[in-house]
Amino acid sequence: MTTVGDYQRALDAACREYETLTKQRAELDGRIAQLAQTIGSLTRLCGYVPTVPMGLTEACRMVLKAAGHPLTALEVRAQLDAMGVDLSKYSSDLSAIHTVLKRLTKSGEATFVARGWDKPGYRWDLPTAAPPTARHDSKKGTSARGTKKR
Numbered sequence: 001m002t003t004v005g006d007y008q009r010a011l012d013a014a015c016r017e018y019e020t021l022t023k024q025r026a027e028l029d030g031r032i033a034q035l036a037q038t039i040g041s042l043t044r045l046c047g048y049v050p051t052v053p054m055g056l057t058e059a060c061r062m063v064l065k066a067a068g069h070p071l072t073a074l075e076v077r078a079q080l081d082a083m084g085v086d087l088s089k090y091s092s093d094l095s096a097i098h099t100v101l102k103r104l105t106k107s108g109e110a111t112f113v114a115r116g117w118d119k120p121g122y123r124w125d126l127p128t129a130a131p132p133t134a135r136h137d138s139k140k141g142t143s144a145r146g147t148k149k150r
Contacts, residue, residue, distance in 0.1 A: 030124075033065030037083055044084035059085045060100045061124070063111065070113040070121030073097045 040054075054062075063079040064071065071079070076097055080087060087093035101122045104110035109120045 012144055030065050030068070033062045036062050037066045037079065040083035040085070044082075056080075056083060056085070056087075056090075056096060057100050057103070060081065060097065060104065062120060064104070067124070070115065070120045070123040072119045074119075075099060075121070076101065114123035 010060065013093070043049075045047055059080055060076055063076050063083075065074075066142060067079075074133050077094060080097070087096075090096040101110060105112050109125060112119045113123050
């Protein structure tokens with residue numbers, strides 16, 4: 001016969017596995033972004049034309065993910081240029097990049113970082129998804145989100 005304790009142990013195991021896999025996915029996303037940036041740069045250096053056009057927002061995401069540290073809009077533009085992203089269609093490419101970075105910040109994908117010794121930059125925030133269910137604290141009778149047990 002299955003008990004509540006069995007369910008709690010299963011829930012704890014599932015939550016731990018979920019957290020582990022989410023961390024692994026974030027690491028893989030960062031590596032994939034680095035490889036995509038490398039492929040873009042090497043494609044350009046070889047004189048090839050990319051067959052799949054990339055939007056500015058996705059390109060900025062890729063640059064921030066691959067960087068691993070905060071970048072200014074100027075640094076993002078330099079990386080985009082190195083990857084071969086065509087910014088000529090924008091009358092002010094830096095303004096477009098700033099707009100994208102602000103939107104990524106507003107959506108929670110990036111964070112604006114004020115750096116005292118340098119110009120402020122933007123850092124990719126790896127999404128840390130919470131498990132779809134809350135963990136239960138049997139001592140308090142509440143879940144991690146503060147809800148009471150039924």
